[in-house]
Amino acid sequence: xxxxxxxxxxxxxxxxxxxxxxxxxxxxxxxxxxxxxxxxxxxxxxxxxxxxxxxxxxxxxxxxxxxxxxxxxxxxxxxxxxxxxxxxxxxxxxxxxxxxxxxxxxxxxxxxxxxxxxxxxxxxxxxxxxxxxxxxxx
Amino acid sequence: xxxxxxxxxxxxxxxxxxxxxxxxxxxxxxxxxxxxxxxxxxxxxxxxxxxxxxxxxxxxxxxxxxxxxxxxxxxxxxxxxxxxxxxxxxxxxxxxxxxxxxxxxxxxxxxxxxxxxxxxxxxxxxxxxxxxxxxxxxxxxxxxxxxxxxxxxxxxxxxxxxxxxxxxxxxxxxxxxxxxxxxxxxxxxxxxxxxxxxxxxxxxxxxxxxxxxxxxxxxxxxxxxxxxxxxxxxxxxxxxxxxxxxxxxxxxxxxxxxxxxxxxxxxxxxxxxxxxxxxxxxxxxxxxxxxxxxxxxxxxxxxxxxxxxxxxxxxxxxxxxxxxxxxxxxxxxxxxxxxxxxxxxxxxxxxxxxxxxxxxxxxxxxxxxxxxxxxxxxxxxxxxxxxxxxxxxxxxxxxxxxxxxxxxxxxxxxxxxxxxxxxxxxxxxxxxxxxxxxxxxxxxxxxxxxxxxxxxxxxxxxxxxxxxxxxxxxxxxxxxxxxxxxxxxxxxxxxxxxxxxxxxxxxxxxxxxxxxxxxxxxxxxxxxxxxxxxxxxxxxxxxxxxxxxxxxxxxxxxxxxxxxxxxxxxxxxxxxxxxxxxxxxxxxxxxxxxxxxxxxxxxxxxxxxxxxxxxxxxxxxxxxxxxxxxxxxxxxxxxxxxxxxxxxxxxxxxxxxxxxxxxxxxxxxxxxxxxxxxxxxxxxxxxxxxxxxxxxxxxxxxxxxxxxxxxxxxxxxxxxxxxxxxxxxxxxxxxxxxxxxxxxxxxxxxxxxxxxxxxxxxxxxxx
Numbered sequence: 001x002x003x004x005x006x007x008x009x010x011x012x013x014x015x016x017x018x019x020x021x022x023x024x025x026x027x028x029x030x031x032x033x034x035x036x037x038x039x040x041x042x043x044x045x046x047x048x049x050x051x052x053x054x055x056x057x058x059x060x061x062x063x064x065x066x067x068x069x070x071x072x073x074x075x076x077x078x079x080x081x082x083x084x085x086x087x088x089x090x091x092x093x094x095x096x097x098x099x100x101x102x103x104x105x106x107x108x109x110x111x112x113x114x115x116x117x118x119x120x121x122x123x124x125x126x127x128x129x130x131x132x133x134x135x136x137x138x
Numbered sequence: 139x140x141x142x143x144x145x146x147x148x149x150x151x152x153x154x155x156x157x158x159x160x161x162x163x164x165x166x167x168x169x170x171x172x173x174x175x176x177x178x179x180x181x182x183x184x185x186x187x188x189x190x191x192x193x194x195x196x197x198x199x200x201x202x203x204x205x206x207x208x209x210x211x212x213x214x215x216x217x218x219x220x221x222x223x224x225x226x227x228x229x230x231x232x233x234x235x236x237x238x239x240x241x242x243x244x245x246x247x248x249x250x251x252x253x254x255x256x257x258x259x260x261x262x263x264x265x266x267x268x269x270x271x272x273x274x275x276x277x278x279x280x281x282x283x284x285x286x287x288x289x290x291x292x293x294x295x296x297x298x299x300x301x302x303x304x305x306x307x308x309x310x311x312x313x314x315x316x317x318x319x320x321x322x323x324x325x326x327x328x329x330x331x332x333x334x335x336x337x338x339x340x341x342x343x344x345x346x347x348x349x350x351x352x353x354x355x356x357x358x359x360x361x362x363x364x365x366x367x368x369x370x371x372x373x374x375x376x377x378x379x380x381x382x383x384x385x386x387x388x389x390x391x392x393x394x395x396x397x398x399x400x401x402x403x404x405x406x407x408x409x410x411x412x413x414x415x416x417x418x419x420x421x422x423x424x425x426x427x428x429x430x431x432x433x434x435x436x437x438x439x440x441x442x443x444x445x446x447x448x449x450x451x452x453x454x455x456x457x458x459x460x461x462x463x464x465x466x467x468x469x470x471x472x473x474x475x476x477x478x479x480x481x482x483x484x485x486x487x488x489x490x491x492x493x494x495x496x497x498x499x500x501x502x503x504x505x506x507x508x509x510x511x512x513x514x515x516x517x518x519x520x521x522x523x524x525x526x527x528x529x530x531x532x533x534x535x536x537x538x539x540x541x542x543x544x545x546x547x548x549x550x551x552x553x554x555x556x557x558x559x560x561x562x563x564x565x566x567x568x569x570x571x572x573x574x575x576x577x578x579x580x581x582x583x584x585x586x587x588x589x590x591x592x593x594x595x596x597x598x599x600x601x602x603x604x605x606x607x608x609x610x611x612x613x614x615x616x617x618x619x620x621x622x623x624x625x626x627x628x629x630x631x632x633x634x635x636x637x638x639x640x641x642x643x644x645x646x647x648x649x650x651x652x653x654x655x656x657x658x659x660x661x662x663x664x665x666x667x668x669x670x671x672x673x674x675x676x677x678x679x680x681x682x683x684x685x686x687x688x689x690x691x692x693x694x695x696x697x698x699x700x701x702x703x704x705x706x707x708x709x710x711x712x713x714x715x716x717x718x719x720x721x722x723x724x725x726x727x728x729x730x731x732x733x734x735x736x737x738x739x740x741x742x743x744x745x746x747x748x749x750x751x752x753x754x755x756x757x758x759x760x761x762x763x764x765x766x767x768x769x770x771x772x773x774x775x776x777x778x779x780x781x782x783x784x785x786x787x788x789x790x791x792x793x794x795x796x797x798x799x800x801x802x803x804x805x806x807x808x809x810x811x812x813x814x815x816x817x818x819x820x821x822x823x824x825x826x827x828x829x830x831x832x833x834x835x836x837x838x839x840x841x842x843x844x845x846x847x848x849x850x851x852x853x854x855x856x857x858x859x860x861x862x863x864x865x866x867x868x869x870x871x872x873x874x875x876x877x878x879x880x881x882x883x884x885x886x887x888x889x890x891x892x893x894x895x896x897x898x899x900x901x902x903x904x905x
Binding site: 025029030031032033034035036037038041042044045048049052067068071072074075078079082093094096098108110112115116118119122123125126127129130131133134135 | 779780782783784787788790791794795798799802858859860861862864865866868869870873874876877880881883884886887888890891893894895
């Protein structure tokens with residue numbers, strides 16, 4: 001089945017706009033509506049749109065890694081972010097750490113964001129894996 | 139780490155390390171490395187045996203009241219020496235017995251893991267450690283019995299052994315936990331010290347029965363005895379090691395361990411004495427039905443286990459020494475005889491006792507070992523078996539209640555033992571020699587070493603029993619008694635009535651050996667034994683479980699997708715309804731406030747109606763999307779922007795996915811349901827809707843507790859540096875929950891990929 005010409009031409013737009021929005025949602029998530037979960041959903045919908053328009057092969061090429069690997073990388077990031085808590089021996093696993101470097105711009109560095117990126121990647125991986133597996137292509 | 143901790147842990151670590159190393163070796167190198175490891179462990183325990191008990195604490199879970207560790211006292215040392223000593227010989231033997239078998243590496247690894255599990259079980263000083271290693275022995279036994287897994291018989295026997303010992307293991311776990319709760323500690327020494335508390339606990343009797351059940355299944359007591367002969371499907375080294383010398387004695391070990399706690403209880407004594415005696419007699423009779431050497435030996439092992447159980451049921455003052463002596467005697471001669479049976483099988487090509495004879499001339503060394511071991515089994519002086527049999531008779535004669543019956547039982551069992559010993563030595567190695575499938579000769583030294591060493595040791599120890607007693611057995615009996623034993627071992631007790639009993643035993647046994655073929659055929663002809671045995675009951679129970687599972691599966695997994703969904707929805711709807719009605723929870727909010735924002739609900743209602751009356755599937759999906767967007771708007775207007783955002787995205791994705799899938803399925807025509815089906819679906823929908831509505835109303839009627847929300851609201855910025863409370867909860871306060879959730883997501887993704895791989899093209903990197 002071939003997607004319509006309009007869909008095929010607008011495919012990059014349908015991919016990159018959600019991806020940019022998703023990243024914005026991810027970054028602002030800690031202080032405003034958003035976060036890794038919603039961000040991942042938005043990014044995944046962009047990828048699914050792209051797959052509908054250009055085919056799964058093209059979508060997988062954009063993703064570079066297979067969806068299952070995205071899940072794995074995300075889980076590793078999320079689980080790994082918790083180990084940094086032990087820089088303080090009395091803190092429990094997944095107690096997030098924050099650094100506020102002395103810079104002209106406000107730049108809070110923290111492990112909570114790494115955790116959220118992990119969530120983001122797992123959500124993208126899960127949804128694309130399920131959709132691509134469900135919607136077989138020959 | 140201190141010295142005792144290291145030295146108790148060392149054999150276990152060595153065994154595990156050796157198992158890992160052996161796993162990387164070629165089959166020819168595996169057995170020698172395994173045997174060397176076992177020998178080193180043997181030497182370690184040899185250095186520790188006979189001394190004061192050594193104990194070391196390793197681990198504890200204070201919040202659960204668990205304190206664990208290892209302890210080596212007399213009883214543990216006796217077992218550890220048997221395990222590592224016989225282990226060394228068996229591993230050496232296995233390398234030669236299974237020469238050229240590519241699976242030899244696996245066998246050696248499993249035997250080493252088993253050895254570690256056994257050592258852990260007998261040196262454990264807390265019930266949790268004991269139980270973990272106990273289960274590990276069942277598990278390794280399963281894999282070892284199923285060594286020839288291409289054979290149906292081996293698989294069935296392995297499963298049977300696992301189900302019975304594993305089921306008993308569950309009972310044991312329950313019993314041990316009850317005992318630990320009653321004693322207030324999981325430590326074995328602590329439990330023995332808290333004897334009064336354990337016995338006074340309301341659940342004392344069930345706890346004791348559960349522990350006994352665990353021990354009886356492991357040690358193949360009636361009516362669980364049938365798994366042991368079937369486990370003979372394992373290779374002979376495994377049978378010699380697990381199913382005669384060590385693992386099946388673990389139940390005996392457990393009973394001995396708990397003897398200081400329960401030994402004076404009438405129920406304990408009665409159960410152990412009479413079950414043990416019954417087991418011994420039943421197995422002695424069944425042993426005469428068999429011609430397969432290994433099965434004969436297996437039944438005599440059951441007989442010995444029954445005798446041991448019986449001894450532990452007699453008053454401990456008398457029987458502790460008898461039990462540990464007979465246990466040692468039996469382990470020595472039975473392992474030797476098993477290994478001999480393996481040699482016969484290996485060299486002649488058959489292990490049918492009725493087809494063998496006169497092998498003395500062609501296999502002199504094997505014959506010598508077998509005769510020595512058999513003489514010990516028959517209990518003739520000056521073998522250790524004689525010492526063992528004398529002391530068993532002494533304990534039986536001195537029994538408090540039913541001494542006459544016990545002595546008679548012990549007499550019959552011993553007579554059968556003499557007869558079988560005669561069968562295994564005299565009938566096989568002397569007399570005329572029938573033709574065998576292979577031309578027999580003595581096996582290589584690696585295979586001969588086991589039976590020769592074990593049988594010789596039985597002779598030497600019999601000549602100087604007080605040496606063995608003072609060094610090892612006194613300490614083991616002291617562990618059971620709680621104080622040093624008052625009896626002592628001796629070869630010659632003078633002309634006593636017990637000696638007369640021994641003489642009669644031997645004579646009658648020899649007579650039975652002469653008439654063995656006739657006796658065997660007579661018993662084999664009796665079909666009643668097959669029909670009513672517990673083994674038959676096991677088969678029926680197993681078939682019943684399978685039939686029950688098939689019926690349930692057929693009922694639940696009927697294959698109708700609509701049926702699945704209907705069932706799921708009905709259960710989800712009726713669950714809350716039943717709870718609401720049962721607890722009288724249905725309620726109407728106290729002051730319903732009509733909010734103009736609630737108009738957004740109109741959109742949801744419209745969507746729902748449109749879904750219900752839509753004629754095409756695609757239209758229904760679109761209408762369902764309307765419901766979702768309506769819900770998102772509700773979230774938005776009532777101040778949950780995060781939830782709304784997620785809901786919007788999910789709805790977009792859902793519609794896109796459903797549309798994509800539906801476009802590829804041949805269902806985008808009109809609704810094919812009949813009016814009857816549609817009305818059925820409507821009922822389900824109404825029930826589901828009403829249930830949720832009632833539930834929500836009841837929730838709203840309950841007083842709202844704002845403590846959690848307030849706490850998170852106040853602590854979000856100072857504790858999590860974030861304004862968005864929802865996100866701070868997700869990634870910080872409840873990060874572990876989120877980690878679990880994303881792990882579930884990923885697992886679900888992998889499951890979908892695995893399930894649909896056959897349908898969909900394999901997911902791989904595009905090129």
